[in-house]
Amino acid sequence: MKKHQVMVEMKKITKSFSGNLANDKVDFIARCGEVHALLGENGAGKSTLMSALTGLYRPDSGEIRLRDKTIELKSPRDAIEHGIGMVHQHFKLVKPFTVTENIALGASTTPFLLNMDKVEAEIVSLAEKYGMKVDPRAKVWQLSVGEQQRVEIIKMLYRGAEILILDEPTAVLTPQEVDDLFETLGQMANAGCAVIFITHKFKEVMAGSDTITVLRNGQNVATVKTSETDQNKLAHLMVGREMTAKPLEKKGQPGEVVLKLDEVEAFNDKGMLALQSISTEIRAGEILGIAGVAGNGQRELAEIVTGLRETSAGKIIILGEDYTDRSPKEYISAGVAHVPEDRLGTGLVPNLNAVDNILLKNYRNHRGHFLDLKESRKLAEKMVEDFQIKLSSIDDPIKLMSGGNLQKMLLAREFHSEPKLIVTVYPVRGLDIGATRAVRQLLLEQREQGAAILLISEDLDELMELADKIAVMYEGEIMDILPPTYDNLETIGLLMAGSKCEEVGV
Amino acid sequence: MTSDQIIAILAAAIVAGTPLLYAALGEIITERAGVINLGVEGMMLVGAVSGFTVAVGTGNPWFGVMAAAAAGGAMASIHAFLTISLRANQVVSGLALTIFGTGLSGFLGKPMVGIVAPKTLAVINVPALSSIPWLGPILFRQDALVYLSYLIVPLLWCYFYRTRGGLNMRAIGENPAAADSVGINVFFLRYVYTVVGGAFAGVGGAYLSLAYAPTWLENMTAGRGWIAVALVIFAMWDPVKAMLGSYLFGGIDAMGFRLQAMGINVISPFFLKMLPYIFTVIVLIIATRKSLKKHIGAPGALGLPYDREER
Numbered sequence: 001m002k003k004h005q006v007m008v009e010m011k012k013i014t015k016s017f018s019g020n021l022a023n024d025k026v027d028f029i030a031r032c033g034e035v036h037a038l039l040g041e042n043g044a045g046k047s048t049l050m051s052a053l054t055g056l057y058r059p060d061s062g063e064i065r066l067r068d069k070t071i072e073l074k075s076p077r078d079a080i081e082h083g084i085g086m087v088h089q090h091f092k093l094v095k096p097f098t099v100t101e102n103i104a105l106g107a108s109t110t111p112f113l114l115n116m117d118k119v120e121a122e123i124v125s126l127a128e129k130y131g132m133k134v135d136p137r138a139k140v141w142q143l144s145v146g147e148q149q150r151v152e153i154i155k156m157l158y159r160g161a162e163i164l165i166l167d168e169p170t171a172v173l174t175p176q177e178v179d180d181l182f183e184t185l186g187q188m189a190n191a192g193c194a195v196i197f198i199t200h201k202f203k204e205v206m207a208g209s210d211t212i213t214v215l216r217n218g219q220n221v222a223t224v225k226t227s228e229t230d231q232n233k234l235a236h237l238m239v240g241r242e243m244t245a246k247p248l249e250k251k252g253q254p255g256e257v258v259l260k261l262d263e264v265e266a267f268n269d270k271g272m273l274a275l276q277s278i279s280t281e282i283r284a285g286e287i288l289g290i291a292g293v294a295g296n297g298q299r300e301l302a303e304i305v306t307g308l309r310e311t312s313a314g315k316i317i318i319l320g321e322d323y324t325d326r327s328p329k330e331y332i333s334a335g336v337a338h339v340p341e342d343r344l345g346t347g348l349v350p351n352l353n354a355v356d357n358i359l360l361k362n363y364r365n366h367r368g369h370f371l372d373l374k375e376s377r378k379l380a381e382k383m384v385e386d387f388q389i390k391l392s393s394i395d396d397p398i399k400l401m402s403g404g405n406l407q408k409m410l411l412a413r414e415f416h417s418e419p420k421l422i423v424t425v426y427p428v429r430g431l432d433i434g435a436t437r438a439v440r441q442l443l444l445e446q447r448e449q450g451a452a453i454l455l456i457s458e459d460l461d462e463l464m465e466l467a468d469k470i471a472v473m474y475e476g477e478i479m480d481i482l483p484p485t486y487d488n489l490e491t492i493g494l495l496m497a498g499s500k501c502e503e504v505g506v
Numbered sequence: 507m508t509s510d511q512i513i514a515i516l517a518a519a520i521v522a523g524t525p526l527l528y529a530a531l532g533e534i535i536t537e538r539a540g541v542i543n544l545g546v547e548g549m550m551l552v553g554a555v556s557g558f559t560v561a562v563g564t565g566n567p568w569f570g571v572m573a574a575a576a577a578g579g580a581m582a583s584i585h586a587f588l589t590i591s592l593r594a595n596q597v598v599s600g601l602a603l604t605i606f607g608t609g610l611s612g613f614l615g616k617p618m619v620g621i622v623a624p625k626t627l628a629v630i631n632v633p634a635l636s637s638i639p640w641l642g643p644i645l646f647r648q649d650a651l652v653y654l655s656y657l658i659v660p661l662l663w664c665y666f667y668r669t670r671g672g673l674n675m676r677a678i679g680e681n682p683a684a685a686d687s688v689g690i691n692v693f694f695l696r697y698v699y700t701v702v703g704g705a706f707a708g709v710g711g712a713y714l715s716l717a718y719a720p721t722w723l724e725n726m727t728a729g730r731g732w733i734a735v736a737l738v739i740f741a742m743w744d745p746v747k748a749m750l751g752s753y754l755f756g757g758i759d760a761m762g763f764r765l766q767a768m769g770i771n772v773i774s775p776f777f778l779k780m781l782p783y784i785f786t787v788i789v790l791i792i793a794t795r796k797s798l799k800k801h802i803g804a805p806g807a808l809g810l811p812y813d814r815e816e817r
Contacts, residue, residue, distance in 0.1 A: 075689070076687060076689065077688075077689035080688075080689070088687070092681070092683060092684040092687040092688070093681070093684055094676075094677050094680045094681045094684050094685070094806075095680070095681065095806065096680055096806065097676075097677070097680070101673060102684075104670075104673065105673055105674070105677050105684075105685065105688055105690070106674070106677075106685065106688030106689050106690050107688070110670050110673075111670065112669055112670050112671065113668060113669055113670075114668055114669060114670060114673065155688075
């Protein structure tokens, strides 16, 4: 098909979930030879719109036209038969299978007696055509996240996808991998495909797209050419008001050393070495940011400094005292607060109410065997007010609360004990702009009050904004510790991908 | 021991191992598709009693074998409905199936106790092959179900690793969401493999009542269904290894019996009868440690019900 010809047209798509309008008469056009970014905050309706295009949801009303013909999509299989392929945020790959097996799986061209050599050859030629590197014989569990994403893309191309949709494709990648991905997407567009990617990051939209559609509250607020817009205009469209982009302020001087790690090593759940000779320290009033692609030992690091995982070597020293391999309870008594990655699974108990969840941390301070529920309620009410937590009632199960409010409640509970050390893992994951800002502000307040903070993040911009130092982790090692300046961005990216300093040329 | 005695023990090992092999193969098929069915013991018993009843009624042991497969499959379809459609806990459902099967087979088998089947599966000497020294008398002077298992094992292996069907089957056991996303019907296939697995267990039971014993006794499987479940782990979900494992267990089973028959009374017969079960425990310890070390093991989604809506 010719460039700029309309490939897909979605007309007045409306979809509601139990009364909530997720898509409100959305028009959307994707053209051949174009990389189209779908931009919007969480809950703006991006995923719903694309789910209608991939046959996952059926719209309540509206029309989908493919190459000027109305089509009806009943299932993802229907969609792929029409050449519409989706790369999900969470990859749909069978980990113990090889790349080739994953790609052949379920394809209509796969014969009953498997002929893997033929599939392999096709994979290699597809990979070459679009400039992707992939080993067809590798098992998927051995691949990095970036490589797995390539497998997903090739899987769709192998099935003859001409319209490729990627859901938040950059969330798990290093900056260099993001560049490579955009390169590949560009080549696919050049070959005549229509590429659509969902995101909420302006920077990537500017770097990787030709056209941008902005969704807000389920409506299409604008479709613009990337060359004719800028980040400020996009931000305005996305949130519907000017961004009060005043940078957060950092005050105060670092004090005494709160946490000291000395050559610490630990194993992961699979019995493999996950942390290797980790040595670092954090002072009071200081934020140490940990950068790295997820799965390089960050979780294990957070677990050892909160007492949840045993070390196999080395020492953990908190305020001068050796805490190596002591129980989580002793860590809590020492003033260690933990804001875990999985706030609803590890941090809070979804089926309990706000009072009970807050009680979980300080029940030990109650006298005797009985709990003082009156006092607990008062404390919960106070926290709700102080942290501006929105909830229907403190007696309702907290799983009914939104992500941002859950996180605020977790922070309220953890910060209540005036912690000396705060360990926080991906604190703004899944939160919208407003909640993200509130959480970051709260972290900076704790820093000001003299807490030492270990901030594990996958968002380099967040680390630049909050951290006093950035340590880059790769395969369980701290590659280097750098100051948070944008000049270091490239170096950090390379370190995240495992290149040592000498190779980077620093 | 003379060489004849050794040959006799090894040949008996294959006979004793064959019911285990059928049951283990069935459970491998089921578990590869992500469903754990601990009802093997129950399915074998129901297979044994229905096989024997039909064989006595029709006078044809092959109708018995078919009835046993159907009965095992029917039992497994209960498990499939509970765990796949209703997403009940697979372990609980499987245990219930074993208890149900034990009771049901006892009830159905009451009139059959003490009856001698007019015709059972006969030993067929394979021409030429059966006269190979050592191997011939061990491997090729057996009954037809044994020969059938010689064929099924390599065919299953090819199906698992060399065909589209096998690839789909392994995919729904490892990651049903991934399989679903590429248009594989997870629910339908899990039903199919659970029922087929049950049919295999039924045939394993029928082998006991039509060839091994051959008679009906209440609770005649005597825990063989559980040994088969353990064998699946020992075999690391591989049909070829399951065959070796079955014969190994069959050998231990046969040895106890034969040593007694030969008048070697050094060890208490009760101890010999205990051997296969002790061996099961030991083998499980070794196999589990080995699979931990090599990072290979159970299908990723084993025992987990699949729910498309769940995130």
